[in-house]
Amino acid sequence: MIILGIETSCDETAASVVADGRKILSHVIATSQDMHAKTGGIIPENAAREQVKSIIPVIQEALSTAGLAPNILGSIPSPDIDAIAVTVGPGLIGSLLVGVETAKTLAALWDKPLIPVNHLVAHIYANWLEPVILSYAKDLDSSATPQNDIPVLPAIALVVSGGHTDLVLLKSHGDMKKIGGTRDDAAGEAFDKTARLLDLPYPGGPSIGIAAARFKGEKQIAKLPRSLIAEDNYDFSFSGLKTHIAREAAKYRDLTEVQDAFAWEVQEAITDVLVAKALKAVKEFNTPTLLLAGGVAANSRLREKFQLEIRNSPLEIDFRVAPPWLCTDNASYIAACAEFNSKALSWQEVAANPSLTIIDSQ
Ligand code: KG4
Ligand code: ZN
Numbered sequence: 001m002i003i004l005g006i007e008t009s010c011d012e013t014a015a016s017v018v019a020d021g022r023k024i025l026s027h028v029i030a031t032s033q034d035m036h037a038k039t040g041g042i043i044p045e046n047a048a049r050e051q052v053k054s055i056i057p058v059i060q061e062a063l064s065t066a067g068l069a070p071n072i073l074g075s076i077p078s079p080d081i082d083a084i085a086v087t088v089g090p091g092l093i094g095s096l097l098v099g100v101e102t103a104k105t106l107a108a109l110w111d112k113p114l115i116p117v118n119h120l121v122a123h124i125y126a127n128w129l130e131p132v133i134l135s136y137a138k139d140l141d142s143s144a145t146p147q148n149d150i151p152v153l154p155a156i157a158l159v160v161s162g163g164h165t166d167l168v169l170l171k172s173h174g175d176m177k178k179i180g181g182t183r184d185d186a187a188g189e190a191f192d193k194t195a196r197l198l199d200l201p202y203p204g205g206p207s208i209g210i211a212a213a214r215f216k217g218e219k220q221i222a223k224l225p226r227s228l229i230a231e232d233n234y235d236f237s238f239s240g241l242k243t244h245i246a247r248e249a250a251k252y253r254d255l256t257e258v259q260d261a262f263a264w265e266v267q268e269a270i271t272d273v274l275v276a277k278a279l280k281a282v283k284e285f286n287t288p289t290l291l292l293a294g295g296v297a298a299n300s301r302l303r304e305k306f307q308l309e310i311r312n313s314p315l316e317i318d319f320r321v322a323p324p325w326l327c328t329d330n331a332s333y334i335a336a337c338a339e340f341n342s343k344a345l346s347w348q349e350v351a352a353n354p355s356l357t358i359i360d361s362q
Pocket of ligand 2: 119123161162294295328329
């Protein structure tokens with residue numbers, strides 16, 4: 001199928017055209033991140049206003065780049081697509097409504113099926129897009145050879161985003177069981193909140209990654225807790241990191257002296273737990289595949305740690321993680337997810353749901 005994907009759950013307005021759930025024909029993203037950097041975080045109303053400004057030009061560009069329709073507002077009847085897929089949740093209600101209502105209008109206008117997509121499940125499908133990278137058997141850097149075969153199921157999938165941290169067993173398309181998740185802050189949220197305490201710019205994840213990469217071991221600082229790492233479950237807890245960082249950072253008059261050291265330690269603390277719990281799940285459920293997904297999957301230390309741990313263990317795991325630009329929010333994985341989990345509805349049946357969870361659509 002040729003699917004037009006639309007994603008507006010947070011501060012990105014994105015549209016992509018994807019063929020057969022794998023081949024990206026166009027990939028367009030407008031982001032209001034610079035605006036949120038000025039306020040140190042997202043103000044939902046501002047994000048929604050930016051979505052309204054960007055949605056039509058972004059869809060129009062995605063269609064025209066894919067050679068499908070030069071002008072969606074003109075007299076051209078309907079573009080040559082088989083369906084429209086749209087993120088219905090979870091996310092910010094104002095932002096979600098812009099994408100959902102636009103998708104419904106276009107589906108009605110063009111008489112196309114509309115496929116509602118769960119944003120969290122969709123992140124996993126970045127690993128179906130070409131190119132994906134088979135990591136651990138290859139080089140550790142981003143020049144790893146693109147792997148074009150599809151992941152073998154069942155798989156353990158770790159979805160780490162700004163608002164969610166979920167560990168799931170993906171048995172087959174549409175058949176998923178949640179085996180663990182965070183009890184409090186999500187991994188991305190922990191990056192964002194500790195970055196703010198360290199005076200590092202929004203969004204915190206990439207800022208911490210950059211500061212941590214500068215750290216060469218010159219400052220000794222307190223070790224942060226690896227919460228729940230040794231517990232026999234698949235739960236995570238990251239909220240304690242804020243308290244520890246606030247207390248430790250208060251001991252320094254000039255934070256710039258220790259910013260990089262703390263960034264390194266925060267990154268180590270978060271990634272140690274994520275890697276330990278995901279590998280424990282792979283062992284217990286004996287899956288051939290491990291899929292890493294969500295914005296935090298763009299973190300190079302996390303990617304590297306998985307690769308190193310797997311390489312140094314007797315486990316035979318096909319570890320997959322998409323290139324960083326496909327891990328953070330975009331519409332290509334929305335279209336890919338729709339292809340493999342197609343539940344086309346008429347536009348009247350589709351509604352935004354900001355509090356959707358990863359297993360709601362199962
Ligand atoms: O999946 P995503 O793009 O949006 C949501 O669905 O939430 O994830 C955003 C999260 C933010 O918390 C951001 O700080 C984090 O992903 N993130 C990273 C990196 N890039 C984005 N965290 C660590 N390292 C990165 N390079
Ligand atoms: Zn996301």
